Amino acid sequence: MPEGFISNLYVFVLAGFLGFEVIRRVSPLLHTPLMALTNALDAIVVVAAIIIAGRKGTALSEILGAIAVAAAFSNMVGGFLITDRMLRMFKLSGRKKQ
Amino acid sequence: MPEGFISNLYVFVLAGFLGFEVIRRVSPLLHTPLMALTNALDAIVVVAAIIIAGRKGTALSEILGAIAVAAAFSNMVGGFLITDRMLRMFKLSGRKKQ
Amino acid sequence: MNTTMMHLSSYQYLTDFAYIIAIAFFILSLKWLSSPATARRGVFVGEVGAAIAVVTTFFNPELVQFKWILIALLIGVIIGIPLGLVQMTAVPQRTAMSHAFGALAAAVIGISEYYMRIPHITKFEMVEISLEVIIGSLSFTGSLIAAGKLQEWLPQRPMVYKGQNYVSFTVLGLAVASMFVLIFNPTTAWFFPAMVIISLIFGIMLVTPIGGADMPTVIALLNSYVGLTAALLGFVLNQKVLVVAGALDGSSGFILAVIMCKAMNRSFTNVLFGAFGQLQVSAKGEEEEKIVHTASPEEAAAILGAANTVLVVPGYGMAVAQAQHKVKELYDTLTKKGVDVKFGIHPVAGRMPGHMNVLLAEADVPYDKLIEMDDANGEMAQTDVALIIGANDVVNPSAKTDQGSPIYGMPIIEVNNARTVMVIKRSLNPGFAGIDNPLFYLDNNLMLFGDAKSFVGNIVRELSGAAVGA
Amino acid sequence: MNTTMMHLSSYQYLTDFAYIIAIAFFILSLKWLSSPATARRGVFVGEVGAAIAVVTTFFNPELVQFKWILIALLIGVIIGIPLGLVQMTAVPQRTAMSHAFGALAAAVIGISEYYMRIPHITKFEMVEISLEVIIGSLSFTGSLIAAGKLQEWLPQRPMVYKGQNYVSFTVLGLAVASMFVLIFNPTTAWFFPAMVIISLIFGIMLVTPIGGADMPTVIALLNSYVGLTAALLGFVLNQKVLVVAGALDGSSGFILAVIMCKAMNRSFTNVLFGAFGQLQVSAKGEEEEKIVHTASPEEAAAILGAANTVLVVPGYGMAVAQAQHKVKELYDTLTKKGVDVKFGIHPVAGRMPGHMNVLLAEADVPYDKLIEMDDANGEMAQTDVALIIGANDVVNPSAKTDQGSPIYGMPIIEVNNARTVMVIKRSLNPGFAGIDNPLFYLDNNLMLFGDAKSFVGNIVRELSGAAVGA
């Protein structure tokens, strides 16, 4: 088995449980921003893409890497942007304050 | 840094967050059994103790290992036992059923 | 050489710590999203986490060229900003597009890793890479089709033919077969591109037959596939930050899909292979003459103005008509008159989870006035008027009463228990589920026929006119 | 040699998977503990997880002798079973003992690792091992002292002298200094045992000055230290199952300690270094003649029998008097008469979190009758009689009204808002916080002086006698 497989499995199991616990608590009010935000967070694959694109490799790997960087980074930028835009719209009524 | 340190750190951070999320939801009704159960689960150090006690080593390490096995295993046995005893006592009133 | 090694290893610790911090920030980000009060802080902390991870990566000593990276990042910004600025009504297709991008990024990295590693690739690595590339590729094309349907570039209706499921699964079988060939002979080179292409085709075949209205569930499922792909990529590259982010993303999509299915009282299998909305055997046999009461904007305005408590139940029609701003005007006018107005939000009202909340928030309706289905039902007996705006299935009482109905068992907002019910829609036509709604024929129900935006506008004019006149 | 290697590596995969399954089961176990309906399933799945992990470990090819292991396991069973069968009233000291065992196990493994690894030990390993051994050792002796205080083998009162905190921290400083010596010269051998002994002494010094009544918070904190020790041991041994179990245990102890501190409106620092309950500057200056109303068991029985709704608020006195079974009889008698009886449970009533719940559950009071503080306060206005049984601080209204009170700001069960209040205790003496309770002098309050068990017994007899007589 490749290096780190078991520790990756631990991490996967724990993060899966954690995601389940945390996301179950997200208010249904915010399910649309939730989808946008998890998209932006998932775009962290850009860090792997940067290395593929920039390290010594074949022309193919550089091109594929650059495609991955562009695709992932557009998700990161767009995802955070739209999440924040949506959340800015949620306001309390004048009377109540939290 | 020793082997696995970083992956252990990942695991620690994730398990810490997860513990926080899960335990925060435990009903105050069950805080006493909770203490007993986490004690029993923590007694999983017995698996490390077994190896220390049983592998080729010095007399010191065998003795220390055996002490650790006895201490941890008594926690495991006693902890599960008392948790179950306590939980068996919690009953609903006749009328309601869940 | 030795200095590079040193350089590499101390850099390695730096990244490891930076990535762990990023992950902790990501988790906090999702935790803080649990309530609107802390949600923006959540986005901020997520951005900081992502920035830390990206910036640290730039100092990786393995990087030998930056030109392509910078150009690609620039392209990412150029695509990303418009994708972040789309109209709220375009959010479903935007989400589908971002799944496509996410899947694309993960899939091409997997492909590149394959070509970097052959011929020295273990069986185990080959399994990981193949699974990653198969799921990534099918999610890519599947998401594109979903986006196309939602944008109405592709036909929304389910497109099915006989034996379709068999054909689809044969195609998937081919992809898996290629994987097995590759595991034992990783260098039988054309099998790899074949596997990729077959997976791309399978993604198209998976989503095309599903009706446009089922796309939200499909998108949530694709979301979980994209997360799974990222996590698998983390296994391939031994990058735990990807494993965690992928697992979080994947569980999010999965949970949303489960919530939607539960709220529709349907199973995953039924959504994916049921071609819902296609063969509606509507029980039109017993077509009796049913009486429908209607009302004009003036009458509706009078009824609303006289009420103490009003529950507005918005649905897909409000989104289609872009009526949310007019609805906000109605809310303001009634509130000023001392009427207590609340909005009852069904979990699957509209065409994506949280759809109504976002639209109403966009129109500045305060979010503490948006209440969930169960709370709305609890207050129904004290509700004078339930005003349904472009909703249909989510208030269909046959979900409670008619065992034969395809939506039987789906939880609904029980507006029929309010004193008076008014329904704004253009006709008696069915909604998404394609079934008749007995609510429309109840004695305490008034139909307000018309486009949601203009009808609500007319009510507001009447109410304000009356106020000015008075 | 090669076969052993093979053997080792395939065994390694087996354990890794077994431990991951164990961890998943542990997490489910804690998740299911969230409600009484699923809690026993939680214990079962935890047991299965632990069994899987332990059994798998037995097949470790590194193991060369089993005799000591089996003897030690047997000793573990012999000690563990009685520890699992203690009386419910002895649970606090039992918990302290099990922390001591947990800390002992982790500490001695750390010590053994040190002697196995020297002289080939890196600085980093030395840091890990030293921290593990220091925290484990101080938790061991600290927990023993806590157990001794709770069992009343040691004096319960806080034992303090001037400058104590300085002395304690000097001792801790010595332990840390030994650690630094060891990091740079791991083989300066006597420094290691010195560090262990100093840590053991520090544990004693840490807990001895704290009053017996503060032990529950101390126990919860020690719980989190024990968890931390196990997690650190996981780092030392590169055993992720220990890291996870330790982190879960540690966060549990920490959360319970936070809950207790919040419910007492005190800080960690105050609990650990405040020597609470020692210097009570009771504001007895303005000693005016206050009127106390009392009542006999007959009168109390008549009032209870005439009530529609009764809220029982149990406290530490019920535990001391072992009155829970009599309380259950009272519950049965009143319920049979048609009186609605509920129990209002304050989060820190008694001397450990959940104390009252366990005692009442032991006496077969159904748990849906046990309601939390906030719910109890919500229903207080509709409560005819609030019957306080051996509680004091948790119903002290000066927490709400008297800014100068040491418990000011602590949330309480506001029994003073019930129509009639009755308090069973032996005298007007203060409770844990050592302060006077203005509740006792209110006009709607009746003191029922006597031991909780016998007084409740008398009420029950009166009520049944009356029933038989009628």
Ligand SMILES: NC(=O)c1ccc[n+]([C@@H]2O[C@H](COP(=O)([O-])OP(=O)(O)OC[C@H]3O[C@@H](n4cnc5c(N)ncnc54)[C@H](OP(=O)(O)O)[C@@H]3O)[C@@H](O)[C@H]2O)c1
């Ligand atoms: N939210 C989700 O995540 C999600 C996901 C998957 C599926 N779904 C499904 O989508 C449905 C949502 O229910 P719903 O009640 O919101 O919508 P619906 O049942 O689809 O009904 C929408 C109604 O709006 C009316 N309408 C359309 N355009 C209008 C306009 N311009 N002005 C006024 N009315 C207009 C239509 O009637 P006329 O044609 O007569 O005007 C239609 O009956 C459910 O069946 C749900 O299961 C939702």
Ligand SMILES: NC(=O)c1ccc[n+]([C@@H]2O[C@H](COP(=O)([O-])OP(=O)(O)OC[C@H]3O[C@@H](n4cnc5c(N)ncnc54)[C@H](OP(=O)(O)O)[C@@H]3O)[C@@H](O)[C@H]2O)c1
């Ligand atoms: N639960 C926890 O986790 C925890 C942790 C740390 C600290 N604490 C503290 O402990 C206190 C708990 O409050 P509490 O109201 O439960 O208890 P309390 O304030 O300590 O009062 C208990 C009362 O019970 C009475 N009592 C003792 N023996 C009795 C007997 N045999 N029969 C009848 N009455 C008897 C005593 O009065 P007489 O002497 O007049 O009979 C005493 O005033 C709080 O101050 C809390 O902060 C709790």
